[in-house]
Amino acid sequence: MIELPEAITIGRQVEQTLAGRCITNVYGATHLHKFTFFSGTPEEIRDSLVGRTVISAVGKGIFVDVCMDEDVFLCISDGINMRYGRPGDPVPSKYQLLITFDDESFVSFTTSMYGSISVFRHTLDNKYHTLSLESVSPLSEQFDESFFEGKLAAEQKNISVKAFLATEQRIPGLGNGVLQDILFNAKLHPKRKIHSLSDTDKTALFHSLKNTLQAMTDGGGRDTETDFLGNRGRYRSVLSKNTYMSPCPCCGGIISKEAYLGGTVYFCPDCQPLHV
Structure with a gap:
């Protein structure tokens, strides 16, 4: 997709x-x-x-x-x-x-x-x-930490980070696919409520969103997708349908796969704890 x-x-x-x-x-x-x-x-x-x-x-x-x-x-x-x-x-x-x-x-x-x-x-x-x-592209300079915090503050506090990032196109172009590595790199569980995020969590999420999307774009898309010329993207997805059977690259633990909010989420229960 x-x-x-x-x-x-x-x-x-x-x-x-x-x-x-x-x-x-x-x-x-x-x-x-x-x-x-x-x-x-x-x-x-x-x-x-x-x-x-x-x-x-x-x-x-x-x-x-x-x-x-x-x-x-x-x-x-x-x-x-x-x-x-x-x-x-x-x-x-x-x-x-x-x-x-x-x-x-x-x-x-x-x-x-x-x-x-x-x-x-x-x-x-x-x-x-x-x-x-x-919309303001998350890859643009205008999409800075202050802009991101403003979008967070405008949302209902009981929604999850997945709901915030990957539903209703709050950030156009950010969907369930790119979400997986963004949350993994930020060490956040997909079901974490945004009201539970500390300032440190929010900063980590902002930088992960920017850096992960930039890396995916620089790589010509994800390796789970094909481009106009029929080639796979060069960005190697950390968490996807192709990798979730492999151990967590950070801790070596087992990756979990669950259905959540109309799609599948992959996460490491140890690196991305639901309760902190």
Whole structure:
């Protein structure tokens, strides 16, 4: 699933790869995924995109926006896999959308769990997209410790650190995936209530959030995800579905896996105690 490091990486790759390319055709789904949400019919999307030239692309939050001439945009959300096919590459047999370009390259779109593919002019009527565009990025200098403490202070004190960081897009682009290493590096249990955090805990969480997200972004995303070119990210996740059977890298203890708030959390009970 696309989270902030992957969105930034994919946006950069799309611009580097497709800027200046003109769309020649658009094909609808070969095997429609029931949780893929489109802004219009395949015919409407085709009419909007054919003949358009890619100008730029950007990833923000959980979205990647591809900007074209005449103020036309194509936007994908976190559950959509967007893959580049070079001229001569075989076209996949299954996709939700396929776009071809004037150099005979193509981009295919598939869905993991759920996601949206939107084509629009000017602005997209989606509150989470607007939030992603208008929010202060956690990678920016403006997102400093004072700003972070202000966001903490504005929340109900009985919510957990996972609820604060990874639900309702309070910090756009921060989801359950990147959450695992952020909390591990801060030595905080996912179920810890924010009212129980000491000043030291809050400082540790702030620095872990900034440093972990930056490392993931610098690595071109997490190694649990693939980018626009089909490559795994270079950031090696400490806690994920691929590593939780391994011992804790800090203490050698057993990593716990639990379902919590609509997703799976991984944590070390010794390094990240619930009760302190």
